Amino acid sequence: MADSIILETKSLRREFGALVAVDNVSLQVEAGSLHSIIGPNGAGKTTFFNLLSGNIPPTSGKVLLRGKDITNVPLYKTVHLGIGRSFQITNIFPNLTVLENIRLAAQALGKDSFRLFRSHRAFTKYEARAWEVIEQVGLMNEALLPARTLPHGAQRKLELGMILSPDPEILLLDEPTAGMASEQVPELMALIQKIQAKGNKTVMLVEHNMNVVMTVSDKITVMHHGSVLAEGTPAEISADETVQTAYLGHLYEDSAASPQ
Ligand SMILES: Nc1ncnc2c1ncn2[C@@H]1O[C@H](COP(=O)(O)OP(=O)(O)O)[C@@H](O)[C@H]1O
Ligand SMILES: [Mg+2]
Incomplete structure (x- = not known):
């Protein structure tokens, strides 16, 4: 091959x-x-x-x-x-903000062990990664809005951001x-x-x-x-x-x- x-x-x-x-x-x-x-x-x-x-x-x-x-x-x-896979709409937490949804996706699917979850350093790292992704998918203005308030097009960008956050190949x-x-x-x-x-x-x-x-x-x-x-x-x-x-x-x- x-x-x-x-x-x-x-x-x-x-x-x-x-x-x-x-x-x-x-x-x-x-x-x-x-x-x-x-x-x-x-x-x-x-x-x-x-x-x-x-x-x-x-x-x-x-x-x-x-x-x-x-x-x-x-x-x-x-x-x-x-391998990053499409999230279904149901994987988005409607009451959490765009930032929180993307950070959670990075955390849940990140390469780190789950043990790091509670450490402040890990949190800061995922927060930084989330902002990077938010900028990449063009959701800077919506970052602090609850996901449920986003228009359809922005929700699709959020889904893309959630796939991207663990940095798949x-x-x-x-x-x-x-x-x-x-x-x-x-x-x-x-x-x-x-x-x-x-x-x-x-x-x-x-x-x-x-x-x-x-x-x-x-x-x-x-x-x-x-x-x-x-x-x-x-x-x-x-x-x-x-x-x-x-x-x-x-x-x-x-x-x-x-x-x-
Ligand atoms: N979980 C499932 N149980 C039974 N049949 C399924 C299931 N998932 C898909 N199928 C059937 O498999 C076929 C292919 O479906 P799918 O892969 O969703 O097609 P596409 O995405 O190209 O529209 C369809 O006939 C669909 O009904
Ligand atoms: Mg299909």
């Missing part, structure tokens, strides 16, 4: 009863790239991310991080290996622009690209908005019924006839028709 491959799956498969949600997916992710996974609803994208992050175990197959087998490493440990972002007004999407995507390029991070992105995907991705994997239908650069995917006939035209219509 080339050194440049940071994450790899080998025949990764996940069944839910009779349903095969992820069907023998073998994929390689280049370090430092922005690699998108697209496909219609139910294609298995979220399940695939769940398998990569150890949120659920696969039925069979492997996940390798820099060539090391992490297949059955659970979520709370993959985070310590540098790989970010798994599952529809980060979902529910955002379309005029807010470019700002969030520019932020994600900046984090990827300047922070030297690998970003895996699931995204419905095809215009976004085609603009920001280095590589695109198309999933369909749990399998990989096609893989390539945005230009290759746009030109791929199988993808076109399967649903790409339909997806473009979707992303034009709704802000999702």
Whole structure:
């Protein structure tokens, strides 16, 4: 395996009863790239991310991080290996401020041992890290506001900040622009690209908005019924006839028709 491959799956498969949600997916992710996974609803994208992050175990197959087998490493440990995963909205404490939420994410997922929690030095360190992240995601003006008062776009930035706070090498972002007004999407995507390029991070992105995907991705994997239908650069995917006939035209219509 080339050194440049940071994450790899080998025949990764996940069944839910009779349903095969992820069907023998073998994929390689280049370090430092922005690699998108697209496909219609139910294609298995979220399940695939769940398998990569150890949120659920696969039925069979492997996940390798820099060539090391992490297949059955659970979520709370993959985070310590540098895999940052989207938080669901329910992971945000609505009554805590932006600063407190980001500091807690840094603490809970930080590389330090839990023993350091009560020490003042550790607290100061996480507080400093939280401010760094707040600046990075552009929430300086909202830092002291309770999370529940944030408009939707700012909440999405907060989620991104919470993923970023333990300083992961790989970010798994599952529809980060979902529910955002379309005029807010470019700002969030520019932020994600900046984090990827300047922070030297690998970003895996699931995204419905095809215009976004085609603009920001280095590589695109198309999933369909749990399998990989096609893989390539945005230009290759746009030109791929199988993808076109399967649903790409339909997806473009979707992303034009709704802000999702
Ligand atoms: N926990 C689960 N239990 C049963 N079926 C599930 C579960 N999670 C996902 N699925 C099913 O697996 C398939 C893939 O779902 P998902 O990975 O969420 O697709 P996508 O994110 O591409 O929309 C769907 O048919 C979905 O209903
Ligand atoms: Mg999904």
